Amino acid sequence: MNENQPTREKLFSVSHRVDAAQRTRRNRHRGGILWLTGLSASGKSTLAVELELALFGMGCQVFMLDGDNVRHGLSADLGFSPADRAENIRRVGEVAALFAEAGTIVIAAFISPYRTDRDRIRARHPDYFHEIYLDAPIEVCERRDPKGLYRQARAGSLKEFTGVSAPYEPPFSPHLTIHTGAQTVDQSVKSLIDYVERRLRT
Amino acid sequence: MNENQPTREKLFSVSHRVDAAQRTRRNRHRGGILWLTGLSASGKSTLAVELELALFGMGCQVFMLDGDNVRHGLSADLGFSPADRAENIRRVGEVAALFAEAGTIVIAAFISPYRTDRDRIRARHPDYFHEIYLDAPIEVCERRDPKGLYRQARAGSLKEFTGVSAPYEPPFSPHLTIHTGAQTVDQSVKSLIDYVERRLRT
Numbered sequence: 001m002n003e004n005q006p007t008r009e010k011l012f013s014v015s016h017r018v019d020a021a022q023r024t025r026r027n028r029h030r031g032g033i034l035w036l037t038g039l040s041a042s043g044k045s046t047l048a049v050e051l052e053l054a055l056f057g058m059g060c061q062v063f064m065l066d067g068d069n070v071r072h073g074l075s076a077d078l079g080f081s082p083a084d085r086a087e088n089i090r091r092v093g094e095v096a097a098l099f100a101e102a103g104t105i106v107i108a109a110f111i112s113p114y115r116t117d118r119d120r121i122r123a124r125h126p127d128y129f130h131e132i133y134l135d136a137p138i139e140v141c142e143r144r145d146p147k148g149l150y151r152q153a154r155a156g157s158l159k160e161f162t163g164v165s166a167p168y169e170p171p172f173s174p175h176l177t178i179h180t181g182a183q184t185v186d187q188s189v190k191s192l193i194d195y196v197e198r199r200l201r202t
Numbered sequence: 203m204n205e206n207q208p209t210r211e212k213l214f215s216v217s218h219r220v221d222a223a224q225r226t227r228r229n230r231h232r233g234g235i236l237w238l239t240g241l242s243a244s245g246k247s248t249l250a251v252e253l254e255l256a257l258f259g260m261g262c263q264v265f266m267l268d269g270d271n272v273r274h275g276l277s278a279d280l281g282f283s284p285a286d287r288a289e290n291i292r293r294v295g296e297v298a299a300l301f302a303e304a305g306t307i308v309i310a311a312f313i314s315p316y317r318t319d320r321d322r323i324r325a326r327h328p329d330y331f332h333e334i335y336l337d338a339p340i341e342v343c344e345r346r347d348p349k350g351l352y353r354q355a356r357a358g359s360l361k362e363f364t365g366v367s368a369p370y371e372p373p374f375s376p377h378l379t380i381h382t383g384a385q386t387v388d389q390s391v392k393s394l395i396d397y398v399e400r401r402l403r404t
Contacts, residue, residue: 018258056220063304074296094276102265
């Protein structure tokens, strides 16, 4: 699409781009989005970091997206209203799809509490999107409460906190569920690696 | 940053992420943004596609961003007003920086006519941003006019067309200038590859 109007700018003869098959041959895995969804303190960031390290060690092209590298940059213009949260998740989904197109396994770690937001990404990028539900009972998450967020939410000083004063809508049919309340980190990472080996390795 | 409030969510002990040095060792090049700016028909898309193919062939991790893969997805909510164009370029800059952080050489091909938009990316990501000016006289671009856009702009049916009815602000001090009005595509691609070898290869 040309920036001046919605047509593709082509000069001379434009060769085709590097395609997905070439990238897959090089990397020995397909690109894809591992979308980790779950309550605060369900283990998203921990597992994402450990999985990134493990996959990198296996020779994969891998990158992690989370609030840390998105909220200060791409979504710096967004706040925490419901509409802004939805827009944040939409953008992350689109960026993740660009990484997948580039052949990367992108690990997206976001609470992303609403089915409609996650399903929109799935609908737009069905070949890339893998929904991975980190299923931990809220009691476990609340007991962990590494930052005291649940405590603040119960006290009413944190508004619209997922699981306390705002809903979390679990996936109806996730590609993978990990019971992070019962499993250790190592067991959980192993489940994720097994999934990658089955679904993304070539 | 946690999605529920602006603090980092940490569970158990979170290991460090895969860092830039590890990615550079693996890829044998640093990540970076090759930002191609220039008039419509100055050769941005052509050079971006050819450069992507060439760098991929050399074993680099490389990906191209342009209107085609950004305007339909990440920036699908944006129109072509001045504010929306600026926001589009801002987002592209942030996404490009994420790719660079992932160790990729990202080629961004956008007219990006305003210095202030480009300088903002440079200021935010000085270690990644390489401004490459495709300098072709407007007479040459207008003679090429592969899509008849200049003709429409002159006739007044395309409003605010860069170089005709809207300004193009050339970079004051680009990292590299390519005279795409005088050089062949092959010569231009060679200049770009030489630049990558000097600046991003390790």
